[in-house]
Every structure is written in structure tokens, then in C-alpha cells.
């Protein structure tokens with residue numbers, strides 16, 4: 001049997017905000033291409049865990065590993081580079097740039113990585129088509145529906161072929177049908193490009209689409225496998 005390599009790992013992560021202990025020794029490992037849902041009560045530490053794993057927050061103690069290499073102690077510049085080169089992000093209210101069109105928003109990560117504007121826009125056009133939003137190409141974010149905006153966010157997250165996509169309630173602001181479509185597109189794109197997804201959700205039907213559900217309780221990870229092969 002082939003054992004999948006870990007793309008992302010954390011050991012004993014702790015993080016406090018003043019007197020609040022948000023994480024109290026969280027340990028987990030995400031395999032290459034794995035789709036993992038992070039669930040747990042409000043305030044249990046899900047977002048803090050995700051932000052520590054993504055290098056947005058620095059844990060007070062513990063280690064974060066990306067492909068076996070320690071990354072929590074990298075300089076801010078190196079962590080920004082890691083996020084740009086290896087990670088994609090989809091949040092509840094997508095942080096699209098209002099001054100740019102949908103097409104330019106999708107192309108942006110490639111431009112930031114040094115691709116020419118022309119080539120980045122050509123690649124963005126492919127993603128617009130793949131996700132069924134090519135008619136929105138020239139619209140600004142405020143001219144998009146919630147579901148269209150999240151599809152643009154999925155395209156923007158996937159265009160740079162990330163190893164890991166961090167998604168914090170990506171369908172939380174959408175109705176059921178739009179949410180299901182966005183989630184399906186995110187999962188299909190990730191499977192096609194062998195990206196792992198770390199998905200924070202309150203929604204059981206969203207969690208049920210993952211390979212594995214990771215339960216966070218009081219800042220600690222309680223891991224359980226959900227029957228599907230990893």
C-alpha cells in the first residue's frame with residue numbers, strides 16, 4: 001500500500017491572545033492532495049489553527065512543517081513567499097480587489113509571481129471558462145453575485161497551482177445551491193491539480209464532502225478518519 005506523504009504538519013501548536021488560550025497543543029498532519037474539513041464549536045480555535053498552519057499567525061510554541069521543512073520560524077518575507085508560491089486562499093467574503101475586474105483578480109497571483117500580464121490573463125481566461133464564469137470576466141467584484149464572487153476566488157486560489165488551499169467557510173455567505181456549486185468546483189479543481197484542501201466549516205454537509213474530518217475542541221485536535229480512503 002502506498003502511504004501518502006504529508007504536505008503539511010503541526011506538532012503541539014499553542015497560541016494565546018492575552019489571557020485566551022486559542023490553541024493548547026494542537027497536532028495534525030495533512031497528506032498531499034487530501035481534503036480535510038476542520039470542524040468544532042465556535043471559539044474552539046479552528047481559524048487560529050488554520051492561520052498558524054498558513055503562516056499568517058506565528059504560534060507561541062510548537063512547530064509547523066511544510067513538506068517536512070520547518071516553516072513557523074521563517075522570516076516574515078520568507079513566509080510571504082511561501083504563501084504566494086505554495087498556498088491558495090478562499091475565505092467567506094472573498095478578498096477580491098475592487099479596482100480590478102474578475103479576470104484581473106484571477107490573474108493577479110501569477111503577475112505577483114513574475115509572469116507577464118498577457119500570459120497571466122490568458123491563464124485567467126481558461127479558469128473563467130473552467131468555472132463557468134466567463135460572462136463575468138470584465139465585471140468588478142461588487143458587480144458579481146455571492147456565488148460568482150466565490151467562483152472567482154476559487155479560480156484565483158487555484159491559478160498558481162498551490163500545494164495547499166486554505167478555505168475558511170468558503171460557502172458560508174451563500175445559499176445552499178450556490179454553496180454546493182462553489183464547493184464542488186473547489187474540490188474538483190483541487191483533485192485535478194492534486195492540491196490538498198484545509199476547509200474550516202460549520203456545515204455538516206460541507207464536512208461530509210471531505211476525505212477526513214478534523215475535530216477541534218478547546219484548542220486541541222481530535223482526529224478521526226471518515227471511512228473514505230485517504
Ligand SMILES: Nc1ncnc2c1ncn2[C@@H]1O[C@H](COP(=O)(O)OP(=O)(O)OP(=O)(O)O)[C@@H](O)[C@H]1O
Pocket residue numbers: 017018020021022040041042043044045046047048049
Ligand atoms: N485576534 C484575536 N484577539 C483576541 N482573541 C482572539 C483573537 N483571535 C481569536 N481569539 C480568541 O481565541 C479563541 C479561538 O478563536 P478562533 O477564531 O480560532 O475560533 P473558531 O473555532 O474559528 O471560532 P468560530 O467558529 O466562531 O469562527 C476564541 O476565544 C477567540 O475569542
